[in-house]
Amino acid sequence: MTLxxxxxxxxxxxxxxxVDGVSFSMKRGEIVALVGESGSGKSVASLALMxxxxxxNVTGSAILRLNDGRETDLARISSRERRGVLGRHVSMIFxxxxxxxxxxxxxxxxxxEVLSLHCGLRGGKAQARAIELLHxxxxxxxxxxxxxxxxxLSGGMRQRVLIAMAxxxxxxxxxxxxPTTALDVTVQAQVLRLLLSLRARSGMGMIFITHNLAxxxxxxxxxxxxxxxxxxxxxPADAFFAAPAMPYSKALLxxxxxxxxxxxxxRLPILRGQVPAPGERGVGxxxxxxxxxxxxxxxxxxxxxxxxxxxxxxxxxxxxxxxWEELAR
Amino acid sequence: xxxxLFAFAARRAGVNVLLLxxxxxxxxxxxxxxxxxxxxxxxxxxxxxxxxxxxxxxxxGLDQPLWLQYVKWLGGLLKGDWGHSYRDHAPVLSIIxxxxxxxxxxxxxxxxxxxxxxxAMGLIGxxxxxxxxxxxxxxxxxILLSLPTFWLGLVFIYFLSVRTGWxxxxxxxxxxxxSASDRLRHLALPAMTLGLVSIPVWGAYxxxxxxxxxxxxxxxxxxxxxxxxxxxxxxxxLPAALLPLIPIAGVYLxxxxxxxxxxxxxxxxxxxxxxxxxSLQYRxxxxxxxxxxxSAVLVLICSLAAELLxxxxxxxxxx
Numbered sequence: 001m002t003l004x005x006x007x008x009x010x011x012x013x014x015x016x017x018x019v020d021g022v023s024f025s026m027k028r029g030e031i032v033a034l035v036g037e038s039g040s041g042k043s044v045a046s047l048a049l050m051x052x053x054x055x056x057n058v059t060g061s062a063i064l065r066l067n068d069g070r071e072t073d074l075a076r077i078s079s080r081e082r083r084g085v086l087g088r089h090v091s092m093i094f095x096x097x098x099x100x101x102x103x104x105x106x107x108x109x110x111x112x113e114v115l116s117l118h119c120g121l122r123g124g125k126a127q128a129r130a131i132e133l134l135h136x137x138x139x140x141x142x143x144x145x146x147x148x149x150x151x152x153l154s155g156g157m158r159q160r161v162l163i164a165m166a167x168x169x170x171x172x173x174x175x176x177x178x179p180t181t182a183l184d185v186t187v188q189a190q191v192l193r194l195l196l197s198l199r200a201r202s203g204m205g206m207i208f209i210t211h212n213l214a215x216x217x218x219x220x221x222x223x224x225x226x227x228x229x230x231x232x233x234x235x236p237a238d239a240f241f242a243a244p245a246m247p248y249s250k251a252l253l254x255x256x257x258x259x260x261x262x263x264x265x266x267r268l269p270i271l272r273g274q275v276p277a278p279g280e281r282g283v284g285x286x287x288x289x290x291x292x293x294x295x296x297x298x299x300x301x302x303x304x305x306x307x308x309x310x311x312x313x314x315x316x317x318x319x320x321x322x323x324w325e326e327l328a329r
Numbered sequence: 330x331x332x333x334l335f336a337f338a339a340r341r342a343g344v345n346v347l348l349l350x351x352x353x354x355x356x357x358x359x360x361x362x363x364x365x366x367x368x369x370x371x372x373x374x375x376x377x378x379x380x381x382x383x384x385x386x387x388x389x390g391l392d393q394p395l396w397l398q399y400v401k402w403l404g405g406l407l408k409g410d411w412g413h414s415y416r417d418h419a420p421v422l423s424i425i426x427x428x429x430x431x432x433x434x435x436x437x438x439x440x441x442x443x444x445x446x447x448x449a450m451g452l453i454g455x456x457x458x459x460x461x462x463x464x465x466x467x468x469x470x471x472i473l474l475s476l477p478t479f480w481l482g483l484v485f486i487y488f489l490s491v492r493t494g495w496x497x498x499x500x501x502x503x504x505x506x507x508s509a510s511d512r513l514r515h516l517a518l519p520a521m522t523l524g525l526v527s528i529p530v531w532g533a534y535x536x537x538x539x540x541x542x543x544x545x546x547x548x549x550x551x552x553x554x555x556x557x558x559x560x561x562x563x564x565x566x567l568p569a570a571l572l573p574l575i576p577i578a579g580v581y582l583x584x585x586x587x588x589x590x591x592x593x594x595x596x597x598x599x600x601x602x603x604x605x606x607x608s609l610q611y612r613x614x615x616x617x618x619x620x621x622x623x624s625a626v627l628v629l630i631c632s633l634a635a636e637l638l639x640x641x642x643x644x645x646x647x648x
Contacts, residue, residue: 050553052549082555083555083557084554084555085555086553086554086555087553087555087556089374091553092550092553094546094549094550094553098545099545099546099547100546100547101547101550101551102547102564102565103569103645104568104569104643104644106564106644113556113560113564114554117554117555118555149644149645151624151645162550164335165554167482169554169555195640237477301416
């Protein structure tokens with residue numbers, strides 16, 4: 001069952017597109033990792049999916065199928081519809097848990113606000129549900145936590161509180177924008193495990209935005225790689241980590257520090273250069289200037305299409321590379 | 330916070346006592362250094378002789394060494410004896426208290442006008458930042474800020490009083506009329522004058538604080554969780570913008586309560602500001618010094634109160 005179908009999603013702020021013809025679809029309960037370097041457009045794409053950008057800046061469609069069978073286009077949502085969808089059907093958690101909570105309201109006040117908005121719970125019932133939610137996300141003493149202001153909580157605890165607030169309305173889709181980047185490594189693992197267990201319990205789909213491939217490999221069912229605003233590879237996680245087809249994906253995997261590189265067995269290969277700014281893209285493949293496998297033709301002359309190279313009928317493994325067949329040999 | 334609230338208050342109180350000593354010394358010496366000195370009022374009376382003048386000086390203790398006069402005056406201040414007016418020999422403290430009611434009335438009324446106006450202007454500017462209405466707000470702000478108070482007061486008197494007769498041109502109330510509506514009608518023009526010119530000051534603060542808050546991550550979180558815009562403004566932006574205004578109000582309030590010199594003069598409003606000007610004009614030094622000390626005490630009390638209130642209101646400052 002398809003949960004979300006994104007077709008030709010584009011975002012621009014008056015200049016060249018930041019996000020350019022992004023298409024993918026995901027199933028109910030699936031965890032999709034949206035991977036890319038800074039400047040690849042992954043955060044902007046997620047804000048577009050939340051309807052948090054001006055409608056004039058977004059093109060294309062992103063059809064979300066709700067549990068009750070209704071469909072709504074997140075890319076073209078009106079601000080009135082959006083309030084009915086956000087928090088209830090689609091929620092988001094963000095990178096920096098330290099600044100993502102209101103510093104002058106108690107955790108309790110902020111949770112009660114969401115619970116009254118999305119679940120119609122007030123007073124004692126809201127309190128009881130808030131305690132239940134905090135317990136669910138692994139807060140040890142929920143009652144005490146509700147009385148505190150965010151300043152008194154650690155980063156990991158704040159991210160748990162934010163997750164509790166995001167799942168309060170039992171959404172079908174959770175967007176997580178680098179939710180573990182600002183956390184200690186041990187806390188990172190705890191939060192990832194929490195998200196996996198929440199998915200297992202509630203069956204909500206998740207778009208997990210990250211630049212960290214280790215994180216992606218530990219949580220994702222599918223990996224979608226963004227480069228300069230485009231999808232360049234879209235593959236099941238197993239296939240992606242076993243045999244990435246796009247040279248950019250290979251380079252990213254090569255540049256990720258693993259245990260062997262940490263202990264000095266090999267030096268980390270460096271991906272030279274950086275993602276071209278929206279105004280500095282050529283006509284050919286956008287990765288060509290940094291690609292070790294680049295040939296003047298076709299790489300610099302023609303933008304490669306996103307091709308499905310999967311063997312099976314119903315599988316998707318799409319790659320955007322003019323030389324993927326040669327390189328696969 | 331490392332130190333407790335009590336220690337904080339005690340330390341501030343100590344600093345304040347020192348400051349008050351400094352203000353009293355400076356004020357006392359300045360007024361004694363003015364041409365004519367404290368006796369100027371009497372030396373101008375017709376038929377005054379040097380002998381009589383010396384007598385007066387002796388009876389008022391003005392022939393004693395300056396430091397002794399200062400110490401005596403200071404001792405009196407502490408005991409609540411702030412001296413007596415040279416004009417009618419009434420106790421200085423009771424004169425000030427008698428003028429305080431009118432000043433507080435005008436000060437609070439103008440504060441309500443300027444604060445509500447500034448709040449509306451600042452919020453509109455912050456929420457519609459960069460749009461036409463934001464530019465319009467700043468333009469109105471600059472115009473209001475550059476209006477001289479006395480001129481604005483005269484314009485109001487001319488158009489809203491002399492030409493139309495809608496409001497009285499000055500004074501606290503009509504003789505023999507003690508009704509609330511009459512007091513309000515008298516209050517309207519001076520309060521508007523004093524209030525309007527301060528709107529852009531509050532507006533600028535609110536615009537800045539609300540703008541800062543709107544750019545913070547937690548506003549985005551609230552939006553991503555479907556919290557409606559009006560609720561975000563009411564529950565998140567407004568409290569965050571109001572908290573830092575408390576200490577600013579603590580600095581601003583005493584300037585209102587120690588009398589609005591210009592406005593009170595234009596509207597013949599019998600407040601502390603008028604009292605101060607009058608006492609200077611009449612060389613009524615005990616009263617002038619009294620008002621000076623009264624203002625200093627107000628400044629210190631208000632800023633201390635504001636800081637304590639800020640501590641109580643901002644959960645982040647509570648340890």
